[in-house]
Amino acid sequence: MNYRHAFHAGNFADLVKHAGLLRLLSELTAAGAPLTVVDTHAGRGLYDLAGAEARKSGEAEAGIAKLMAASDAPPEFRPLTNAVAALNKGGEVRRYPGSPWLIAEALRAGDRYIACELRAEEHAALAQALKGRPGVRTLNADGYLAAVEQCPAQGRVLVLIDPPFEKPDDYDRIVETLAALRAKNPKVQALVWLPIKDLETLDSFLRDLEDEVAAPIVVAETRMRPLTDPMKMNGCGLVLVDGPDLAAPLAAICGWVAQALGAGGDARVYPLSPQ
């Protein structure tokens, strides 16, 4: 387990994931019964962009720094840029919020958040970042297993699945976990993040998902460059399972990232199953 998100925090893929997540949370918390959010791969919650890892990779410089300076970014990014500005008290962007911070800030009184992180030191930082927040629990556990164990059998649930894809079985475990979650609670909605390296891997994952999970599924692809080198992360995908209609905001988010931050990039949003 070598993956450390500190090298990647605030990169183009985080911008897509976090802007999409905030838009989804704003829809799900606009009204309705209490919501439980389960984050299977939470990370440390807050990231230091002045730290050695972020400076070494330069990914935040090519991502969140450009978004914060952009004058042409669509309004769908505003919740994320507002959150980043608030976290940095309106000054220089030295800290970047991970999904736990963004989720905890977005939830209403009465909503619940369960954040799972397997790596002990990341979990310790996560617990510290979320300390004292009502309705929030962190677990130092395997997020795939914990999500199914902890998922309430009734009520509204959103599951965020954002693995590091270090292990070849991550794709299969996502599908198995979503099938088990929906069998336990048919109201489970989910947002999954995926890297795009080559189309075969993405297509085979989507076929398996469609076979195992009977729900409307929407895919939002952000391609940063043509997919000519499968060894590179050429883009990223967001897969929304049984969510509200976010086709237009996702197209705006993915489209801006691909065009403003990519090289010959492109974006597409499409339904997988009949809506």
Ligand SMILES: C[S@@+](CC[C@H](N)C(=O)[O-])C[C@H]1O[C@@H](n2cnc3c(N)ncnc32)[C@H](O)[C@@H]1O
């Ligand atoms: C891509 S990062 C998560 C970033 C976070 N979701 C965000 O948006 O800020 C993936 C995290 O999953 C953790 N991890 C790896 N395998 C795991 C597992 N089976 N269960 C829970 N966490 C795991 C890694 O240590 C890493 O911190």
